Amino acid sequence: MIEVEDLTVRHGEVAVLDRVSFCLRPGRPLAVVGESGGGKTSLAQALMGLSSGRVTGRVWIGGEDMLTFDARRLRRYRGRRAALVIQAAADALNPHLRVAEQVADAITSHGLAAPTEARRRAERLLAEQGLPAAIGGRHPAGLSGGEIQRVLLAMALANTPDLLILDEPTAALDRDTRDHVLSVVRLAARDRCCLLITHDFEVAQGIGAEVAVLYGGRLVEHGAAPVMLTRPRHPYARGLLRARPNRVSGKDLQGIPGHFERRRVGCPFVNRCHQAIDTCLTTDPPMAEVADAPGHRLTCHRGGVVAAVTVRGLRKAMGERPVLCGLDLDLEAGETVALCGASGSGKSTLGRILAGLETADAGVVTVDGLDTMQPGQGLALVPQHPQTAIAPHFTVLQSVTEPLRFAASMDKAERTKRARARLRAVHLPDTDDFLARRTHGLSGGELQRVAIARALTRDPAVLIADEATSALDVSAQAKIVRLLMDLQERRGLSILFITHDPVLAERIADRILVLRDGRLHQRVDAPPDRPPSRLDG
Numbered sequence: 001m002i003e004v005e006d007l008t009v010r011h012g013e014v015a016v017l018d019r020v021s022f023c024l025r026p027g028r029p030l031a032v033v034g035e036s037g038g039g040k041t042s043l044a045q046a047l048m049g050l051s052s053g054r055v056t057g058r059v060w061i062g063g064e065d066m067l068t069f070d071a072r073r074l075r076r077y078r079g080r081r082a083a084l085v086i087q088a089a090a091d092a093l094n095p096h097l098r099v100a101e102q103v104a105d106a107i108t109s110h111g112l113a114a115p116t117e118a119r120r121r122a123e124r125l126l127a128e129q130g131l132p133a134a135i136g137g138r139h140p141a142g143l144s145g146g147e148i149q150r151v152l153l154a155m156a157l158a159n160t161p162d163l164l165i166l167d168e169p170t171a172a173l174d175r176d177t178r179d180h181v182l183s184v185v186r187l188a189a190r191d192r193c194c195l196l197i198t199h200d201f202e203v204a205q206g207i208g209a210e211v212a213v214l215y216g217g218r219l220v221e222h223g224a225a226p227v228m229l230t231r232p233r234h235p236y237a238r239g240l241l242r243a244r245p246n247r248v249s250g251k252d253l254q255g256i257p258g259h260f261e262r263r264r265v266g267c268p269f270v271n272r273c274h275q276a277i278d279t280c281l282t283t284d285p286p287m288a289e290v291a292d293a294p295g296h297r298l299t300c301h302r303g304g305v306v307a308a309v310t311v312r313g314l315r316k317a318m319g320e321r322p323v324l325c326g327l328d329l330d331l332e333a334g335e336t337v338a339l340c341g342a343s344g345s346g347k348s349t350l351g352r353i354l355a356g357l358e359t360a361d362a363g364v365v366t367v368d369g370l371d372t373m374q375p376g377q378g379l380a381l382v383p384q385h386p387q388t389a390i391a392p393h394f395t396v397l398q399s400v401t402e403p404l405r406f407a408a409s410m411d412k413a414e415r416t417k418r419a420r421a422r423l424r425a426v427h428l429p430d431t432d433d434f435l436a437r438r439t440h441g442l443s444g445g446e447l448q449r450v451a452i453a454r455a456l457t458r459d460p461a462v463l464i465a466d467e468a469t470s471a472l473d474v475s476a477q478a479k480i481v482r483l484l485m486d487l488q489e490r491r492g493l494s495i496l497f498i499t500h501d502p503v504l505a506e507r508i509a510d511r512i513l514v515l516r517d518g519r520l521h522q523r524v525d526a527p528p529d530r531p532p533s534r535l536d537g
Contacts, residue, residue: 001025004059005059005060008055008056011052017046020039024193024195027189029189029194030194030196030209031203031210031225032196033198033199033201033214035260043214055067061163079158080159082161082164083158085164087168099151103126103151103155105118122158125154130180135147145173146178149181150181153185161192163194164188165195166197171200185207189207194207201244208225209224210225210228213228213232213237215268215269219299220300221237221296223293234269235274235333236256236269239256240256243255243256254488257489258272266283267280275306286299287299290304305334306333306368308461309330309366310331311330312366313328313363314327323518324363326519333494334492334493335511336495336508336511337495337511339498339499339514339515340505340513343500347515348467354464355381356379367379368461378461380455380462380464384471384498385471386448391439392438393440396423396436396450397435397436401457403457418457422456426449426452426483427483428453444476460493461494462495463493464495464498465497468484470499470501481507481508484497495508
């Protein structure tokens with residue numbers, strides 16, 4: 001076992017790695033993921049004793065702290081007890097030496113075999129990578145990228161190291177070559193400690209028994225691969241997952257808004273996190289084990305992604321007919337849930353209750369931890385038919401600012417300023433002429449955008465879109481859907497999207513639920529890697 005304790009790397013006053021701790025165990029490869037600049041390569045260099053920065057902390061290997069090794073011991077350590085396959089494969093080999101000579105040199109330089117034996121071992125290692133015998137006699141200039149990568153693997157494994165570090169081992173490889181490299185790595189990782197650095201979640205899933213997420217040089221989440229690659233807890237880790245192409249889900253990709261800002265105090269992700277609180281700005285979140293997931297660790301003051309809306313035991317009857325029968329729902333911050341179901345199943349009733357436009361017979365609605373059944377408290381509705389929801393004689397300004405009319409702390413000038421900002425957010429003009437237009441003269445797409453701007457005026461955390469595109473032509477529908485997804489990405493909105501269209505639901509939803517018999521059910525044909533819903537029934 002290899003233990004890394006509070007590993008920190010500084011270049012001047014800048015910490016490119018900050019108090020990183022984890023354990024590596026033989027047969028349990030650790031995949032480290034994160035955006036470029038997060039510290040992944042700095043971690044690999046520090047573990048090899050190759051960092052140009054000031055390194056502090058502890059790296060225990062074989063009962064010794066590697067960070068205390070002098071230059072002579074580091075030379076023996078590299079290539080013998082620890083080996084690194086670097087990302088820039090094209091620059092890793094000597095262009096003047098033949099391939100087999102370079103692999104053999106990795107053995108003879110440590111005095112582990114005579115030249116003849118080292119040459120035989122080199123040829124065997126190359127063959128184990130699936131390379132033809134003729135490769136050994138070639139110079140690197142005559143090899144493809146995939147062949148060079150496999151040569152580097154042969155060199156790394158030449159002395160059976162205790163620690164194997166792979167920095168983006170499959171970058172720029174075709175699928176067949178990548179799959180072969182992964183099979184070799186999986187085999188090599190069975191009896192040694194292995195650290196895999198990658199931005200490719202498929203590679204992490206194919207090799208990693210555990211996954212760690214680095215952000216801004218800090219470890220923000222660490223857990224078993226099956227959980228980390230389907231339902232991570234940290235907002236940043238979830239953002240990475242949603243930004244990757246998924247061959248199973250049809251949902252469009254969503255990036256993480258904003259960019260990294262280096263901070264001396266507080267959570268490093270705070271400027272990009274839509275669920276941040278004041279504590280996140282002033283206090284470093286500690287790494288703590290998740291209560292309901294032993295072995296899963298997380299740095300987040302809020303315990304990971306929070307529920308924007310929690311519904312428990314919601315009941316509603318229309319006369320003698322029960323519509324909602326003790327319904328439960330969790331809608332996470334920044335999540336899109338598509339709600340499907342037959343006409344008359346109660347979808348719109350649920351949406352109107354959540355928006356405070358109807359009253360439930362029983363049940364509790366919690367918005368970001370606060371019990372509420374009052375309208376306008378963190379939730380807003382985009383209606384199915386804005387023509388009937390917005391007075392036709394209203395101007396655009398009157399329509400957008402109507403939810404603010406009873407806000408005593410906001411004067412007319414401030415309301416107008418807010419309206420202009422919301423119109424810009426939905427890609428509508430904010431000119432005086434447009435503000436003065438009567439809503440009955442708008443096109444269907446323009447009116448729907450005005451309805452969305454109106455819903456955004458009170459900065460809700462949750463947007464309920466009730467068949468918000470069903471009355472539009474396909475071009476306008478596509479623009480409105482893209483707009484909603486962009487708004488979610490920029491503002492961190494949670495969206496309950498009520499729709500009859502299963503294809504549209506696939507393109508926008510993190511989860512698809514069906515309202516049937518007054519209760520919510522996970523859609524039975526939903527892709528298997530979708531996170532399970534916490535629902536009754």
